[in-house]
Amino acid sequence: MVKVVILGSGNVGYHLSKIFLSSNNVDLIQVYSRNIHTIEFLKDKVSITDNINSLLNADIYIIAISDGSIVEFSKSLPHLNKLVVHTSGSISIDAINSENKGVLYPLQTFSKNKEIDFKNIPLCIETSNEKSLVLLQELASAISDQVFLINSEQRAKIHLAAVFVNNFVNHLYEIGQQICKANEIPFEILHPLIKETSEKIMTCSPKNAQTGPAKRNDQETIKKQLKQLNMDDAKVYETLTQSILKIYS
Amino acid sequence: MVKVVILGSGNVGYHLSKIFLSSNNVDLIQVYSRNIHTIEFLKDKVSITDNINSLLNADIYIIAISDGSIVEFSKSLPHLNKLVVHTSGSISIDAINSENKGVLYPLQTFSKNKEIDFKNIPLCIETSNEKSLVLLQELASAISDQVFLINSEQRAKIHLAAVFVNNFVNHLYEIGQQICKANEIPFEILHPLIKETSEKIMTCSPKNAQTGPAKRNDQETIKKQLKQLNMDDAKVYETLTQSILKIYS
Numbered sequence A, B: 001m002v003k004v005v006i007l008g009s010g011n012v013g014y015h016l017s018k019i020f021l022s023s024n025n026v027d028l029i030q031v032y033s034r035n036i037h038t039i040e041f042l043k044d045k046v047s048i049t050d051n052i053n054s055l056l057n058a059d060i061y062i063i064a065i066s067d068g069s070i071v072e073f074s075k076s077l078p079h080l081n082k083l084v085v086h087t088s089g090s091i092s093i094d095a096i097n098s099e100n101k102g103v104l105y106p107l108q109t110f111s112k113n114k115e116i117d118f119k120n121i122p123l124c125i126e127t128s129n130e131k132s133l134v135l136l137q138e139l140a141s142a143i144s145d146q147v148f149l150i151n152s153e154q155r156a157k158i159h160l161a162a163v164f165v166n167n168f169v170n171h172l173y174e175i176g177q178q179i180c181k182a183n184e185i186p187f188e189i190l191h192p193l194i195k196e197t198s199e200k201i202m203t204c205s206p207k208n209a210q211t212g213p214a215k216r217n218d219q220e221t222i223k224k225q226l227k228q229l230n231m232d233d234a235k236v237y238e239t240l241t242q243s244i245l246k247i248y249s
Helices: A011-022 A036-042 A067-076 A130-143 A152-182 A187-200 A219-227 A231-248 B011-022 B036-042 B067-076 B130-143 B152-182 B187-200 B219-227 B231-248
Strands: A002-007 A026-032 A047-049 A060-063 A083-086 A101-106 A123-127 A147-149 B002-007 B026-032 B047-049 B060-063 B083-086 B101-106 B123-127 B147-149
Touching: A002 A011, A002 A130, A011 A026, A011 A101, A026 A036, A026 A130, A036 A047, A060 A067, A060 A130, A067 A083, A067 B219, A083 A130, A101 A130, A101 A152, A123 A130, A123 A152, A130 A147, A152 A187, A152 A231, A152 B152, A152 B187, A152 B219, A152 B231, A187 B152, A187 B187, A219 A231, A219 B067, A219 B152, A231 B152, A231 B231, B002 B011, B002 B130, B011 B026, B011 B101, B026 B036, B026 B130, B036 B047, B060 B067, B060 B130, B067 B083, B083 B130, B101 B130, B101 B152, B123 B130, B123 B152, B130 B147, B152 B187, B152 B231, B219 B231
Parallel strands: A002 A026, A002 A060, A026 A047, A060 A083, A083 A101, A123 A147, B002 B026, B002 B060, B026 B047, B060 B083, B083 B101, B123 B147
Antiparallel strands: A101 A123, B101 B123
16 A cells, blocks of 8 residues: 655645545555644544654655745755655656656646545656656556646646636636626526536537637627726737637638 | 527527427427528428518517627518517617517527537526517526526626636637647546536635636746747736736735
């Protein structure tokens, strides 16, 4: 059974600790956080610590902290002589200050208050050597049915694409909700459309699924809609309309 | 039973004719298209015509054609003396050249090759008089469980919001797919993330669901990602990042 220590208490660390604790093939032996109170809820189930120098002896140490802190944190680790991985989409494997290093990137958006079905989350894995790859693959396969070997360059591109289809998409939902709110329309009226739009591209390419005023180059509607928007949202509308027009005109 | 004639053979007309034919409470008596071959597949089930002067006598005539053609087409109709409605989100009820007029706007994206569960599609209805409202409500309720009384002004706002959460969102999927394609990554790897992103906002506001480099004001990642994009996609990235920064900073 793979012995694991999680370093960090953010959304990814939280969900990994939960799934590892529920797995029969993973032995989560310790969770570290510099703020011990953020992991106190785990203390009956696993060893917790805020002392980086009292880490237990594991097979894999998983750094699950913010992207910008990985390099510095990795340097602050004692010499572990075991596989050390991070969980970031945009950071290279070389950010880790260890010969035996890797990446375990779960391609999903996490919030603490929403349950996640890990089995269906794509896990992108990478290691600095073959032996560690077998070990990391064993860990990844224990929690997910979708494990992909992805190098740092590809991972950066996946993360970039994810910013478009997740972060930016969610922001468009936010703008849609603001428009509804300002006009006393329940946002729920848009839920079926949002659902259908996201489901459609599972069976049909986004290019074939595209509809709307920009796709049709319907300048009359475009002008009418631009007039109804505040300056910031009009800029988003205009940029995306131009981008669509370039593809279909 | 409400007697209906559909005028038009686009995606909306196609799906309406299918659902009306399968409903026990609606009597679709005729479909008109100026190109008769586009509706020939219906000829065994319903009267079809390409002659605007041989329309049958119905309770409701539904104009399901492109937004820009509604005014002109409505003028070309013979005097019907019955309720005439269009199905557009962005066009006012007054575009219809008839005293007895209305709107039946299905808030959904349609493609001919994808089945639609009409029961869950919000139908926004509006009429020029009370009596017709009862009639249109009867028709709408026969095919959907979600019928909303929405005036032309609100409908324009809903359509505007729909452009953001449907057309623009789909375009971001398209950019995501292009990035994957260029780097030999299967787009399917992003499907679970797309699904989760769209489902999350059904239970949590988009504002609370927002994550990513822009939300965190992570300038290092933003700069790194901008460098990886072509000029057009970089503009989309920059505009949306600025828009997110304004909300969260």
